[in-house]
Amino acid sequence: MMNVNSGTDKDVVSRLRALKGVKEVYEVYAVYDIVAIVEAETMAELNDLVNSEVRKIESITSTNTIIAERYP
Helix, strand or coil: CEEECCCCHHHHHHHHHCCCCEEEEEECCCCCCEEEEECCCCHHHHHHHHHHHHHHCCCEEEECCCCCCCCC
């Protein structure tokens, strides 16, 4: 989940969709502006995606990462 600068939603959505590991991206009307669903094999991969890719998009002002584990 993330907040972005006003008027940059569409650009951020487009940039997020281009990242490896990002599976789904939604614009939402709530406390956050955008929700991205990502998948990673390891915590190291998740950390790299969030810190080295997502948080470097200039228009993103804040992020909140929630980790969910899939059970069979």
